Amino acid sequence: MTENDATIARRKLEHLRIVAEENVVHSGSTLLNDIHLLHRALPELDLEEIDSSTEFFGKRLRAPLMITSMTGGAQIAREMNRALAQVASQHGIAFAVGSQRVIFRHPEMEADFAVRNWIPNGVLLGNIGAGELLEYPPERIRELMNSIEADGMCVHLNAAQELVQAEGHRNFRGLLNAIARLVDTLKGKVLVKETGAGLDPHTFRKLSEIGVPYIDISGAGGTSWTKVEMYRSTEAILQETGKVFADWGIPTAFCIVAARRIFGNKGCIIASGGITSGLDAARAIAAGADIAGFARPALLAYLNGGIEKASEFVEAIIHSLKTAMILTGAPDIKSLQAVPRVYTGELREWLLSFGWLGEKEL
Template identity: 60%
Template sequence: MPQTSIVRRKSEHLRIVAEEDVLHSRSTLFEDLHLEHDALPELDATDLELHTPFFGKTLDAPLMITSMTGGAEFAREMNEGLARTASEKGLAFSVGSQRVLLRYPEMIKDFAVRACIPDGVLLGNIGGVQLKEYSIEQIAGLADMIEADGLCVHLNAGQELVQGEGQQHGFSGVLDGIAHLVDRLDGRVLVKETGAGMGPKTLKRLAQIGVQYIDVAGSGGTSWTKVEKYRAPSHSLSSLGEVYQNWGIPTAVSLAAARRLLPEKVVIVASGGIQNGLEAAKAFALGAHLAGFARSVLLSFIEDGPQGAHAWIEAFLEQLRAAMILTGSRTPDELQSVAKVVTGGLKDYLSAYKLQPGDIQ
């Protein structure tokens, strides 16, 4: 493996996420959403239906392991292990940023995990800022290189600003690049944040250019400004990371805005700080089609290998099924019509965005 700065950076990210406190100290605000308990669910566990369409295939459950790494020591083992786990459980899987492949194509082995998830949904990944540096053909080729069903484009302006080697000044032209890529890949593009969420303005712009898959990746989980703070090469970057460590739009807020503002046909993924099946159920109640997670499943993998990730997902599914029974919902979709009470910070945000609790059906 070439000891490039990208490889060093990715290895440091993994170490920091595994060893340091990298969470936002403000929450996703899912704790302010209360679903009505149904003491008479009139449902059997066998009535529950979790199958969900995604990228032209059918998942066994509406869940996704979102993009993590590639191009780091341990990346190949991690991508293979998590892809295999996703395949066994019928979930979607996305590799981490393939940027390194644009310069070092020989590192393909870290990412080429199709054999581990032969029939499932596999997505590639690239940074939005890279859409300005490389041709659309080169970027679209990243999906083909790993036989992916589509490509994630990640938005991470906060992280780039704090990252010493980041794209500190150039954030213009990304939207245009995404529009071209959506055309080139016939809509097989998922645009995601990385833990700072998306507000109404961003969501509307993505809808206008025809993006069909959006992962709001809100705040309340892994904070990438905080991760970069731990490896900042200068006092000014480390204090920038400190000041912006809690920056972003909480996941529950981003999601409510997405459901309200995006056309019905846009597939919404809820991620950013989703730690258990009850939070996923609340995400479905707010209108998400899928829920995703990164750091939590990674920690279980680091702790106990593929069995650890497997057990973590199994427990997550149990928690989700329990939420469905306790609200009398046969499908994740039916969670949308469960009566809800919104309190605290979530209520404040929704009224500021003029998303009254009544908008949440």
């Protein structure tokens, strides 16, 4: 598929505008509310001693959080990437840039993504679509990663979005092998992510078989990219398809439990898709995630009040995460991953239908 460069830049701008102005949130729930953490009336802990730090891509984060990939290839993205990288650095959380695809034909746009100066010691990740792995050799992807001094590379899977996009990919064959080659070339510094429709048990097994160490489940319940493309489309058939699939996807909470079941204690699981508070993050971590991520909420905070509001937003998430840790008697992240929890409602139905409501989940 060839696409001209003006089309890519225009699309990125349209995405930003639609995400900021339209109702692009999945109508269904993340089902994180079906994860109940038990209140510990006698925590015997001091907020001062709560240790929310964790390791990620060989570095230490002060909190198990990440601002996930957004934008690139549009002028406004440069300011935003710098600001959000700075916020991530300030709070000791990870930051990923948006798809670097545009750099292949517009090397001068590298500056949109080259934010290492704004997050000098923190975890910084690059980003590329799985489709691009069929067009470019893994060595070229490594150059993309090195060009921005990133610690690793995110590879996004977004079949639902592509199918509602006039210029999107239609052929999804060969992606797993291409990801496997990249994992080899980058010596495991690869994070495979969805973009809000969730990763499923079959895909978890395949990714586990080829040794992908980092998985962002990016489940349904937050930003819906089929909705975004529905607003963008001018073609009646694609508009209709976008409408029909507006709420397509697997709820975030189910993806987390499934990922942990399938990866055992091997993979690093990132929970994202509709995470809006530290309590969401705590529930996700208690259910099996290592890190919680968010995209659109950070973007909205930034658009609403620049770096200050974005920083406030992250601080509030960290504070409510630590509050949840105290209230569940968890002094550190490892303890939070082991706190008692009860699964109810629709999440329970999802787990039951996979026969996954054994002792482990109760």
